[in-house]
Amino acid sequence: MKKIIFVLLMIFAVIFVLTPIYLMVKISLSPPAEILTAHPSLGMHAITLKHWKAVIASGELLPPLSKSVIVALMSVILSLLLAIPGAYVLSRLPYRISSALLLFIFLVRMIPQIEIALPISVSFIRLGLLDTDLGLALAHTLNVLPIVTWVLVSSFKAVPADLEDQAAIDGCGKIRTLVKIVLPLSLPGIVVAAIFGFLGSWDEFIYAIYLCLANKTLPLEVYYYINRASFFIASAYATIITIPVIIVTYVMQKYLKSEYLAGAVKG
Amino acid sequence: MKKNGKSLWSRIKKYRFAYYFILPTALAMLFLHLSPIVQGIYMSFLRLNQFTLQQYLLAPFCGFDNYYKVLINPDSPIRIGLFEAVRNTTIYTVIVTLGTLAIGIIVALMMNRKFFGRPLVRTLFLFPWIVPTYVTGLLWGIIWLKQGGLVNVMLVDWLHILPFKPSWLSGPNTIWAIIIPTIWRFWPLSMLMLLAGLQTIPDELYEAADIDGASPWRKFWMITWPMLKPVWFILILFGLIYNTYSFNIVIMMFGFGAGYPGEWGDLMMTNIFRNSFQLWNFGTGAATSVLLLIVMIVVVNVWFTYFKKSEELRN
Numbered sequence A: 001m002k003k004i005i006f007v008l009l010m011i012f013a014v015i016f017v018l019t020p021i022y023l024m025v026k027i028s029l030s031p032p033a034e035i036l037t038a039h040p041s042l043g044m045h046a047i048t049l050k051h052w053k054a055v056i057a058s059g060e061l062l063p064p065l066s067k068s069v070i071v072a073l074m075s076v077i078l079s080l081l082l083a084i085p086g087a088y089v090l091s092r093l094p095y096r097i098s099s100a101l102l103l104f105i106f107l108v109r110m111i112p113q114i115e116i117a118l119p120i121s122v123s124f125i126r127l128g129l130l131d132t133d134l135g136l137a138l139a140h141t142l143n144v145l146p147i148v149t150w151v152l153v154s155s156f157k158a159v160p161a162d163l164e165d166q167a168a169i170d171g172c173g174k175i176r177t178l179v180k181i182v183l184p185l186s187l188p189g190i191v192v193a194a195i196f197g198f199l200g201s202w203d204e205f206i207y208a209i210y211l212c213l214a215n216k217t218l219p220l221e222v223y224y225y226i227n228r229a230s231f232f233i234a235s236a237y238a239t240i241i242t243i244p245v246i247i248v249t250y251v252m253q254k255y256l257k258s259e260y261l262a263g264a265v266k267g
Numbered sequence B: 001m002k003k004n005g006k007s008l009w010s011r012i013k014k015y016r017f018a019y020y021f022i023l024p025t026a027l028a029m030l031f032l033h034l035s036p037i038v039q040g041i042y043m044s045f046l047r048l049n050q051f052t053l054q055q056y057l058l059a060p061f062c063g064f065d066n067y068y069k070v071l072i073n074p075d076s077p078i079r080i081g082l083f084e085a086v087r088n089t090t091i092y093t094v095i096v097t098l099g100t101l102a103i104g105i106i107v108a109l110m111m112n113r114k115f116f117g118r119p120l121v122r123t124l125f126l127f128p129w130i131v132p133t134y135v136t137g138l139l140w141g142i143i144w145l146k147q148g149g150l151v152n153v154m155l156v157d158w159l160h161i162l163p164f165k166p167s168w169l170s171g172p173n174t175i176w177a178i179i180i181p182t183i184w185r186f187w188p189l190s191m192l193m194l195l196a197g198l199q200t201i202p203d204e205l206y207e208a209a210d211i212d213g214a215s216p217w218r219k220f221w222m223i224t225w226p227m228l229k230p231v232w233f234i235l236i237l238f239g240l241i242y243n244t245y246s247f248n249i250v251i252m253m254f255g256f257g258a259g260y261p262g263e264w265g266d267l268m269m270t271n272i273f274r275n276s277f278q279l280w281n282f283g284t285g286a287a288t289s290v291l292l293l294i295v296m297i298v299v300v301n302v303w304f305t306y307f308k309k310s311e312e313l314r315n
Helices: A002-029 A049-060 A062-092 A095-110 A111-128 A131-159 A161-169 A174-185 A187-202 A206-211 A219-226 A230-250 B009-013 B016-043 B066-070 B081-111 B116-131 B133-142 B150-158 B170-198 B201-212 B217-229 B231-244 B248-257 B268-278 B282-314
Strands: none
Touching: A002 A049, A002 A230, A002 B081, A002 B116, A002 B133, A002 B170, A049 A230, A062 A095, A062 A131, A062 A174, A062 A187, A062 B016, A095 A131, A095 B016, A095 B231, A095 B282, A111 A131, A111 A206, A111 B016, A111 B268, A111 B282, A131 A187, A131 A206, A131 A230, A131 B009, A131 B016, A161 B116, A174 A187, A174 B016, A174 B133, A187 A230, A206 A219, A219 A230, A219 B133, A219 B248, A230 B066, A230 B116, A230 B133, B016 B282, B066 B282, B081 B116, B081 B231, B081 B268, B133 B150, B133 B170, B133 B248, B170 B248, B201 B217, B217 B231, B231 B282, B248 B268, B268 B282
16 A cells, blocks of 8 residues: 555656656647647647757757857856865865855845846946856856855765875875865766756856847747747747756766765755 | 964964965955945945936935835835735745745655666656756746646646636736746755755664654654754755745746736746836835845844754754
8 A cells, every 4th residue: 555655656756747848848849730729638649840940940049059058168167166175175164164154155145136137237348248158157157156166065075084184194285185186086076066057057047138138048049039939939949958958967967966965964 | 163272363374275265266256246236235225217327326326215115105116016026925935945845855755765766767856957947937838828738638628627727827826837837846956955864864763763663754753854954954045045036937937027017926036127127227126126135134044043043952
């Protein structure tokens, strides 16, 4: 009896998770006649690549996709460079202090982005960063840096301090210890931090509205797209841009162990 | 930190490398974050609208006029829909935070035992979290459609729960139309964190409880839940913060008309966005943001104090 309930709950959870994604793929592959009926069915009866071809041929896919990828990569690399030394120190401080500092980093996020987007765009106009990839990447770093720091602190904590002491005895400086010993050992954690950071920038909407004029990022493109396209095109577009992320995460998911999230939580 | 009577300076010197290491992060936060925040707060005291935007920070100073407009003046157009936005945001934040936590803990408990196909299921559960929020909004916008949307087809045509097809994207139902996708998108993350927490609980505790003959229900509330406290403390904290500032899913579902003022689909963020970006009242938008910031600081502090108090009680 218990087992049946368990299996049923599991199946229900899987269905809840997968149905919307399945539906997106299905709509993007179905001829309009199949979807636009009063009683649509769940199965796939006819498949057409019409909408996919339309999206690819429209030329509105690659520019925003590449802009989003470039900006996300830039902000991830920037955040990693900025966060690695700080997170290393945080991971070696006593739990009370490090957790307080970490939480403070997150609390800074509590000012609405909409409000600080205007000051940022004004100063970016002065610096000539408006509508550039670097400018948007800098703005996204605001979102990405806290997440990256969070994950990095957890993974650095997993590196035993004894190793560092030994390195110090052998005459290894702090920076060398970090680069030669701590970083290689916590590589999986850095990968997780990069995934989290990438998704954080990939998802960002508000700064992009203010900071993109000519070249739009994916969220903006999708937003303006659905305002004028049918939802077949919208689903095809959404499917095409979701698939690469799903594949990347599927490949990386062996790194995505829950321990990296727990480290900052436990003492 | 050691407290062995050393002077502050010697302690700073001892940890000198720590300050060097933390410097890049601190500087980045300072320049990227603090200066816009200070400017933003200053903006809330300026009459900054479409006529004065050119002057930016040199716009006429108007003291607390913006706050007066937002809080007290009953005739100001800014207040249209503000009450509803506050109400919706509160409901939305509480339900989404608790909902993701509840689903997260149930599924984490289920995932914590071994069963056939667990790695596959774990991968599948990650999918919503990989789908970007803007795609989530788009996707659920299709699912909620009145005619032919999956929810209505399921409820009316297949299960016959409702006699007619309700409209989800207008009227009071809209609040559910934004709550459920948000839970759908974010529960995998809370599940992962809770699962990580579950795996740190030592088995001996459960074995001891088994000897005492405790029921599973009791074991959950006496062992699992208290042991997971650091995790759900963080999850609720992040939930409160992130969901109050939720924007993408709503704007994708309802467009820039997001939350027609006074409707159930309007959140604080869309309200401020409308004021700032569409009505060009950046000053009052900033004032609303600052007020929201103050409220959130209070809320977070209450949550912290509660957590600390209960920690002291336990020790």
